[in-house]
Amino acid sequence: MPELAYRDALNQALSEEMARDPRVFLMGEEVARYNGAYKVSQGLLDKFGSARVVDAPISELGFAGLGVGAAMLGLRPVIEMMTWNFAILAMDQIVNNAAKLRHMSGGQLRCPIVFRGPGGAGGRLSSQHSQALEANYAHFPGLKVVAPGTPADAKGLLKSAIRDENPIIFVEAELLYGSRGDVPEGEYTIPIGKADIKRPGRDVTLITWSRMLTAAVLPAAELLAQQGIDAEVIDLRSIKPLDHETIAASVRRTNRVVVVEESWPFASVGSELSDFIQRECFDDLDAPVRRVTGLDVPMAYAANLERAIQPSPERIIEAVNAVLYRPG
Amino acid sequence: MHSPQLLLTMYRKMVLARRFEEKAGQAYGQKKIQGFCHLYIGQEAVVVGINEAIRPDDMVMTGYRDHVHPLVRGSDAGMLMAELFGKDTGYSKGKGGSMHFFDVEHHFYGGYGIVGGQIPLAAGMAFASKYRNEDRITVCSFGDAASNQGALHETFNMASKWKLPVLYVVENNKYGMGTDIARVSAQPDIHKRADAYNMRGESVDGMDVLAVHDLVKELAASIRAGKGPVLLECFTYRFRGHSMSDAATYRTKDEVESERKRDPILKLREHILERKVAPEARLDAIDEEEKRIVDEAIAFADQSPEPPIEDVWTHCLVADGEADVKPRERVRGATDVKWPSYPTDFKVTWELEPREPKDEPQRAPSRKKGAA
Ligand SMILES: Cc1ncc(C[n+]2csc(CCOP(=O)(O)OP(=O)(O)O)c2C)c(N)n1
Ligand SMILES: [Mg+2]
Numbered sequence: 071m072p073e074l075a076y077r078d079a080l081n082q083a084l085s086e087e088m089a090r091d092p093r094v095f096l097m098g099e100e101v102a103r104y105n106g107a108y109k110v111s112q113g114l115l116d117k118f119g120s121a122r123v124v125d126a127p128i129s130e131l132g133f134a135g136l137g138v139g140a141a142m143l144g145l146r147p148v149i150e151m152m153t154w155n156f157a158i159l160a161m162d163q164i165v166n167n168a169a170k171l172r173h174m175s176g177g178q179l180r181c182p183i184v185f186r187g188p189g190g191a192g193g194r195l196s197s198q199h200s201q202a203l204e205a206n207y208a209h210f211p212g213l214k215v216v217a218p219g220t221p222a223d224a225k226g227l228l229k230s231a232i233r234d235e236n237p238i239i240f241v242e243a244e245l246l247y248g249s250r251g252d253v254p255e256g257e258y259t260i261p262i263g264k265a266d267i268k269r270p271g272r273d274v275t276l277i278t279w280s281r282m283l284t285a286a287v288l289p290a291a292e293l294l295a296q297q298g299i300d301a302e303v304i305d306l307r308s309i310k311p312l313d314h315e316t317i318a319a320s321v322r323r324t325n326r327v328v329v330v331e332e333s334w335p336f337a338s339v340g341s342e343l344s345d346f347i348q349r350e351c352f353d354d355l356d357a358p359v360r361r362v363t364g365l366d367v368p369m370a371y372a373a374n375l376e377r378a379i380q381p382s383p384e385r386i387i388e389a390v391n392a393v394l395y396r397p398g
Numbered sequence: 399m400h401s402p403q404l405l406l407t408m409y410r411k412m413v414l415a416r417r418f419e420e421k422a423g424q425a426y427g428q429k430k431i432q433g434f435c436h437l438y439i440g441q442e443a444v445v446v447g448i449n450e451a452i453r454p455d456d457m458v459m460t461g462y463r464d465h466v467h468p469l470v471r472g473s474d475a476g477m478l479m480a481e482l483f484g485k486d487t488g489y490s491k492g493k494g495g496s497m498h499f500f501d502v503e504h505h506f507y508g509g510y511g512i513v514g515g516q517i518p519l520a521a522g523m524a525f526a527s528k529y530r531n532e533d534r535i536t537v538c539s540f541g542d543a544a545s546n547q548g549a550l551h552e553t554f555n556m557a558s559k560w561k562l563p564v565l566y567v568v569e570n571n572k573y574g575m576g577t578d579i580a581r582v583s584a585q586p587d588i589h590k591r592a593d594a595y596n597m598r599g600e601s602v603d604g605m606d607v608l609a610v611h612d613l614v615k616e617l618a619a620s621i622r623a624g625k626g627p628v629l630l631e632c633f634t635y636r637f638r639g640h641s642m643s644d645a646a647t648y649r650t651k652d653e654v655e656s657e658r659k660r661d662p663i664l665k666l667r668e669h670i671l672e673r674k675v676a677p678e679a680r681l682d683a684i685d686e687e688e689k690r691i692v693d694e695a696i697a698f699a700d701q702s703p704e705p706p707i708e709d710v711w712t713h714c715l716v717a718d719g720e721a722d723v724k725p726r727e728r729v730r731g732a733t734d735v736k737w738p739s740y741p742t743d744f745k746v747t748w749e750l751e752p753r754e755p756k757d758e759p760q761r762a763p764s765r766k767k768g769a770a
Contacts, residue, residue: 132549135522163515
């Protein structure tokens with residue numbers, strides 16, 4: 071299996087799906103001649119031409135809505151948001167139109183569209199450019215939300231997202247684009263709604279997704295292993311629909327859970343997970359669910375503050391010790 | 399010269415629209431219809447003039463004042479009324495209500511409740527037509543107040559730059575709810591804003607169905623020929639309040655009365671009689687026929703069941719292999735429903751942005767991480 075960077079895995083998925091299906095087009099800022107702000111669309115303009123790889127003006131609301139209209143008429147737009155921070159300007163089109171069209175029309179219309187781009191911390195970019203916003207979209211019925219943490223998952227999930235009949239929020243990670251991993255070649259998809267156990271273990275379940283997987287959770291699990299604690303790591307990959315079965319089965323094995331997420335704690339994906347677990351796995355739990363989240367403040371620029379705001383292996387180990395009632 | 403048939407068709411449709419809205423207003427008073435309900439009374443010439451000037455397979459969409467746009471395209475009046483009544487037999491099975499009419503069979507792509515929110519969608523539909531090299535155009539209406547939305551400006555810029563086949567229609571009834579458009583607009587001549595986007599802007603007396611029709615015929619041909627989008631401002635007036643809950647105290651009696659003298663239906667009726675296209679009795683008969691259609695629509699909506707409670711879960715997401723719902727087939731058992739189907743295998747020949755030699759990059763693009 072060839073090793074690829076996360077951005078190149080995404081590029082392969084786009085390229086393969088565009089070659090396979092003429093209805094697929096990519097639109098966004100800097101996607102064509104500049105080859106993408108993060109080079110995800112490298113080479114696509116040359117391969118597919120300027121009607122299928124479209125440089126849009128800086129009008130997130132406008133081109134998000136344009137994509138929705140094209141999807142209503144049988145195309146399969148992939149709308150690149152330079153980052154999810156800027157998609158906040160497009161939220162009306164995503165939430166009020168894409169997510170509700172099938173419903174408002176009583177099943178007459180469908181909206182097969184992918185909104186994709188990087189989310190999460192950007193690396194010394196301060197508050198407006200460093201936000202993990204997936205919980206916002208997961209809130210709305212009518213949207214699916216996907217956030218892959220590895221190159222292989224990025225490729226397989228993007229291909230599934232493009233083929234899906236529904237609007238998909240596809241959250242990449244700004245700091246993962248250069249990360250490398252094995253990626254299967256050619257036709258290969260990962261079903262939306264299936265979590266993946268990235269590290270099996272017996273003592274505690276760590277649930278996470280996107281960049282936190284490799285940036286904090288797997289390193290924490292290695293440190294815990296050195297201390298004789300065998301952590302299971304679940305990578306959600308899809309936030310909505312949520313893979314309740316994989317989560318519940320793991321909790322039944324380990325009886326202890328820590329949720330690790332980059333975003334803020336209030337009304338987050340972690341809150342939803344905690345609610346689900348206490349409700350459905352109450353008798354299996356030996357400790358209350360703990361959460362390790364971004365601190366409830368906007369992201370700071372200073373290096374030490376930026377580090378302190380995000381979950382770290384240290385904070386994860388602290389939470390694991392708490393659910394194991396183990397002195398730190 | 400307009401053919402007698404065209405004149406009578408337009409008359410019939412305007413009367414149907416008027417009767418439908420009057421009856422909807424009455425039903426609202428009886429609490430059979432609730433929520434927001436925006437009537438089109440007074441503005442009929444705009445929708446009918448446009449509809450008779452475009453093709454049946456062109457696409458139409460508008461905001462929440464949306465009852466009449468599908469009605470004049472041929473939608474089932476009973477099923478539209480049933481949607482207003484929140485019944486299972488409505489076009490959206492009672493999920494949409496007054497503000498969200500959809501009839502894909504008749505290429506009516508919706509009723510949208512966020513002011514101006516449909517404007518980008520229309521550009522996307524036009525994009526799809528151009529992408530597949532079809533010659534259908536999209537007609538998107540919105541109110542005067544919607545023209546102050548950012549969505550409009552973002553969209554006009556793209557639609558004009560990419561020469562998308564779309565006709566934008568401002569139904570300028572002078573007010574956005576209670577606010578006179580001139581009070582909140584630095585440029586109240588809305589069609590002039592098209593200039594800012596190198597786009598053609600036109601205006602027309604929206605109480606004159608023939609003038610609307612004739613201008614739109616020409617505009618539609620120009621748009622279909624690939625000459626780019628057009629912004630058409632139709633000066634019209636709503637005789638009722640903004641919605642059923644609006645007593646319209648912000649307008650003087652004099653203003654409303656003088657506008658009522660421009661009633662587009664009376665105007666067309668006079669024209670038909672003057673030209674001796676049909677005698678008064680014929681027009682009275684049309685009035686009666688359309689009234690009966692609307693009475694039947696009310697009876698149908700009244701007698702229809704509410705949606706089954708299990709339906710609360712349907713049409714949120716499309717399941718694997720799930721087909722689209724064809725309302726007339728589902729409700730009336732119609733076997734003649736033509737549903738749009740789009741090719742999955744075709745070649746995209748459109749060069750959206752042809753490259754000129756000067757555009758060629760000077761050196762190979764760098765592969766280092768970009769910045770936002
Ligand atoms: C984004 C948004 N803001 C406010 C409203 C509330 N609202 C509904 S209709 C309306 C007035 C719009 O007037 P106009 O665009 O002129 O259309 P008209 O009702 O006159 O046909 C307002 C303020 C809304 N639905 N959406
Ligand atoms: Mg108005």
